[in-house]
Amino acid sequence: MTSLHWESTGNGEPVLMITGLGLSGGAWWRTVPVLSRSLRVITFDNRGVGRSRARLHSYTTEAMADDAASVLDAAGVERAHVYGFSLGGMVAQQLALRHRERVRSIVLGATQAGGPRAVRPSPEVIAFFRRRSSLSAEDAASASVPFNYGPICRRHHGDRIAEDIRRRLEHPFPEQAYRAQMVAAALHNCHRRLERIEAPTLVVHGSEDRVVPVGNAEILAERIPHAELRILEQAGHLYCTERPDVDEAVVRFLQEAR
Amino acid sequence: MPATPRIDELLEAVIDGYEHVIRHASELQRTLARGVPFEPVRSLLNATADLTRDIAAVQLSGARWLLDS
Numbered sequence: 001m002t003s004l005h006w007e008s009t010g011n012g013e014p015v016l017m018i019t020g021l022g023l024s025g026g027a028w029w030r031t032v033p034v035l036s037r038s039l040r041v042i043t044f045d046n047r048g049v050g051r052s053r054a055r056l057h058s059y060t061t062e063a064m065a066d067d068a069a070s071v072l073d074a075a076g077v078e079r080a081h082v083y084g085f086s087l088g089g090m091v092a093q094q095l096a097l098r099h100r101e102r103v104r105s106i107v108l109g110a111t112q113a114g115g116p117r118a119v120r121p122s123p124e125v126i127a128f129f130r131r132r133s134s135l136s137a138e139d140a141a142s143a144s145v146p147f148n149y150g151p152i153c154r155r156h157h158g159d160r161i162a163e164d165i166r167r168r169l170e171h172p173f174p175e176q177a178y179r180a181q182m183v184a185a186a187l188h189n190c191h192r193r194l195e196r197i198e199a200p201t202l203v204v205h206g207s208e209d210r211v212v213p214v215g216n217a218e219i220l221a222e223r224i225p226h227a228e229l230r231i232l233e234q235a236g237h238l239y240c241t242e243r244p245d246v247d248e249a250v251v252r253f254l255q256e257a258r
Numbered sequence: 259m260p261a262t263p264r265i266d267e268l269l270e271a272v273i274d275g276y277e278h279v280i281r282h283a284s285e286l287q288r289t290l291a292r293g294v295p296f297e298p299v300r301s302l303l304n305a306t307a308d309l310t311r312d313i314a315a316v317q318l319s320g321a322r323w324l325l326d327s
Contacts, residue, residue: 059316063311063315187316192270
């Protein structure tokens with residue numbers, strides 16, 4: 001039996017948050033307090049991660065989008081803003097295409113459309129993700145720092161990175177779930193259908209993102225009608241840690257998208 | 259004179275049609291599962307619905323990949 005753990009914080013228009021590869025809903029810990037001042041923020045653990053349980057893993061972003069829709073059902077929400085980060089952004093695209101009546105607006109953070117036109121990360125990054133499964137959770141978290149954070153953050157905000165890692169390690173995930181999510185990301189392909197997304201969209205991306213190169217944000221903003229692009233200079237993949245001010249910009253966008 | 263659709267537009271329409279059929283097939287299996295009051299038949303029907311969706315998702319992703327190449 002599948003059971004998805006979800007949490008709701010604050011009151012107001014609902015916003016569903018979808019996290020990235022191997023992360024639990026708790027990974028939004030910096031963002032939730034800011035968004036929940038004026039919105040009802042719904043976070044959840046993807047299938048097989050954190051406190052969610054599943055006999056079968058999700059190997060496609062389509063399946064993950066259906067899971068996200070079932071979280072909206074459980075929360076009694078008909079229509080919500082959706083904020084997807086990295087793999088979660090791919091799921092958000094599928095949600096907007098498969099369940100368009102449920103999506104009021106979308107924020108796509110550090111993500112990509114997939115398909116042959118996606119901008120690939122460097123061979124060094126790909127090699128890291130391949131060998132990541134052979135590392136312990138602690139070693140993998142430390143080894144991922146140069147890939148996840150921009151140079152300025154690594155130089156000046158080591159405390160923030162340490163706090164991220166500490167919280168991430170509170171919810172380790174089974175290797176199988178991680179692999180399933182890797183397959184989902186690799187198979188993801190919404191490129192051709194992006195022009196069908198009708199919801200107002202904000203694309204947010206760090207200019208120094210090594211995991212999902214910034215060229216992908218440009219593709220998304222170009223293909224999705226009326227999308228707004230916000231590039232965060234000097235920020236890496238986990239831009240919420242490096243640029244906490246972006247949360248306020250997201251709130252403003254969601255308020256305007258009502 | 260009416261414009262002739264390009265081959266990639268036709269292929270896209272075929273792929274969309276297939277996706278539509280699969281979604282209906284998957285939803286039908288879920289509806290059937292809801293009507294079955296006993297296990298493990300209900301779980302089996304739900305698992306089949308998931309499998310139908312996921313196998314088709316891989317096929318659709320591959321087909322769209324080729325179309326975009």
